[in-house]
Amino acid sequence: MAAHSVYSYLLLCNAITLLLVSPCCVGLGLDTVRDFLTREEDTIVFSLIERAKHPLNLPAYEEHAWFGPDGRRHNDSFAELFVRESEQIQAKAGRYQSQEEIPFFHSRVPFTLAPPYNFTTDLYPGAASVNVNDVIWGIYFNELLPLLAKNGDDGNYAVTAASDLACLQALSRRINYGRYVAEVKFRGDQQRYTALIGSKNKDALMKLLTSEAQEDVVKRRVEKKAMVLGQDITLDGPTETGDTNSGQSSFKVAPSVVYKLYDQWVIPLTKNVEVDYLLHRLD
Amino acid sequence: MAAHSVYSYLLLCNAITLLLVSPCCVGLGLDTVRDFLTREEDTIVFSLIERAKHPLNLPAYEEHAWFGPDGRRHNDSFAELFVRESEQIQAKAGRYQSQEEIPFFHSRVPFTLAPPYNFTTDLYPGAASVNVNDVIWGIYFNELLPLLAKNGDDGNYAVTAASDLACLQALSRRINYGRYVAEVKFRGDQQRYTALIGSKNKDALMKLLTSEAQEDVVKRRVEKKAMVLGQDITLDGPTETGDTNSGQSSFKVAPSVVYKLYDQWVIPLTKNVEVDYLLHRLD
Known part of the structure; x- marks a missing residue:
């Protein structure tokens, strides 16, 4: 057997083993997850910049605050109603057939609008539904939005709420992707994780999942992305590259806000998802 | 009367005159329009970059191609059904109360979801509904999309179609904003425009509206935006500033495609909207 044939044979054996051991994991690896x-x-920074284009538009977020043209008093905020109804269409269109997407409001709408597709499942079924959407919802509206949007009311509530939905979906996809991170880490060191999961040792799991150096890189990188993607780009003027001394006010979203978003919410919440997922990984 | 009082008095007189002459135009000026x-x-480039994240997903665009789980054959493409249903929710939410927004599919859904708001109207009522959404629809799906998305099918049709909707809405808002451009230009030179509108002289109107030097600036600027906003941003590596020699493949959307989009479609279509608007400006 020629050398390249042996190599091909070994590759084939490897592939078969992989398929037999865990039929769901082809394609999922540390590089895929990191990429x-x-x-x-970028998606998150784009969505924040787009939301910051609009004023705060407070009436869109007030509960029990308005009567519809149908004379009915609305008990939920406009933004909540908008997200609910939009998610129903997206559910009908099959968005939530993919495990990467988790709605904020569950509905039992059949996927009547979606062309059929056989999705692969990379996650362990007993842990796949772990998510922190409720926490993301609260943080987005109560903490993040006031840091993004300037005071003001231009009445474009539907456009604003569509922007909110884009931010929420991007944050939800990113943070709940912790399930995939955990799955990959679990597969890479099954013995150690199995022991910690068995003893329900949350603190040790969190420690094992944490890399402060890597987290620091991510936080500084998203801050730089806010600078590069949120600058005013002109043909003649110098382009901000993140090495600038100019004030935060020249950016569409303050880079410090994006740093804070990752530091205080995105990274800690992702790790919470990872730990929760692992605690259900052997159910 | 002190000097500053005289100045305030003159400003006040000016403001009153402006209100009496054209009560709808406060806030609309050449600078506002240009800004x-x-x-x-940026919004357009963001939306294209986000669409390019996904593969082409052809089954989402094929007509007469699939049966729904309800056993019914769908005569429209999935993307069209998705846009129709999404626009209905947005109509209900009042998106189209603002003249800046024009749906691709008209429906008679009442604004039952929207908190009330009194929108100002900057456009001349007889010309306000001028738009080229049908043309934009065809160009987007037939010309632009194949240049953006790589071949492939990951089954995430709902996410893909939501991305398409974002692109379509951004292009529609930008191109149909030609109505505002025309309104401002008309107000700035009423005599000349009135004569050309009276003689329905389309060619002369088009010539009067055209500034090739300005169009060239815009095309080169959007090409640069595609470079800056579509680069891979790393902490250590050099940041692309648009002065780079690196190939188009390192950008998320080819800058030449964005140049072409503006050169062949956005700018010419905007001017068509301007001319059409003006032809109805004295109806």
Whole structure:
């Protein structure tokens, strides 16, 4: 057997073993996960910049605050109603067939609108539904939004709420992707994780999942992304590259806000998802 | 009367005159219009980059191609169904109360979801509904999308179609904003425009509206925006500033595609909207 044939044979054996051991994990690896998370940073920064284009538009968020043209008093905020109804369409369109997407409001709408597709499942079924959407919802509206949007009311509540939905979906996808991170880490060191899961040792799991150096890189990178992606780009003027001394006010979203978002919410919440997922990984 | 009082008095008289002459035009000026169009460039480039994240997902665009789980054959493409249903929710939420927004599919859904708001109207009522959404629809799906998305099918049709909707809405808002451009230009030179509108002289109107030097600036600026906003941003590596020699492949959307989009479609279509608007400006 020629050398390249032996190599092909070994590769084939490897592939078969992989398929037999865990039929769901083809394609999921540390590199895939890292690339996904890095690309999602851009999506998150884009969505924040787009939301910051609009004023706060407070009436969109007040509960029990208004009567519809149908004379009915609305008990939920406009933004909540908008997200609910939009998610129903997206559910009908099959968005939540993919495990990467988790709605904020569950509904039992059948996927009547979606062309069929056989999705692969990378996650362990007993842990796949772990998510922190309720926490994300609260943080987005109560903590993040006031840091993004300037005071003001231009009445464009539907456009604003569509922007909110884009931010919420991007944050939800990124943070709940902790399930995939945990799955990959679990597969890479099954023995150690199995012991800690068995003893329900949350603190030790959290410690094992944490890399402060890597987290620091991510936080500084998203801050730089806010600078580069949120600058005013002109043909002649110098382009901000993140090495600038100019004030935060020249950016569409303050880079410090994006740093804070990752430091205080995105990274800690992702790790909470990872730990929760692992605690259900052997159910 | 002190000097500053005289100045205040003159300002007040000016404001009153403005209100009496055209009660709808407060806030609309050449600077506002230019700022709006420049800011929309970022929104368009963001939306294209986000669509390019996903593969082409052809089954989402094929007509007469699939049966729903309800056993019914779908005559429209999935993407069209998705846009129709999403626009209905947005109509209900009052998106189209603002003249800046024009749906691709008209429906008679009442604004039952929207908190009330009194929108100002900057456009001349007889010309306000001028738009080229049908043309934008065709160009987007037939010309632009194949240049953006790589071949492939990951089954995430709902996410993909939501991305398409974001692109379509951004392009529609930008191109149909030609109505505002035309309104401002008309107000700035009423005599000349009135004569050309009276003689329905389309060619002369088009010539009067055209500034090739300004169009060239816009095209080169959006090309640069595609470079800056579509680069891979790392902490250590050099940041692309648009002065780079690196190939188009390192950007998330080819800058040449964004140049072409503006050169062949956005700018010419905007001017068509301007001319059409003006032809109805004295109806």
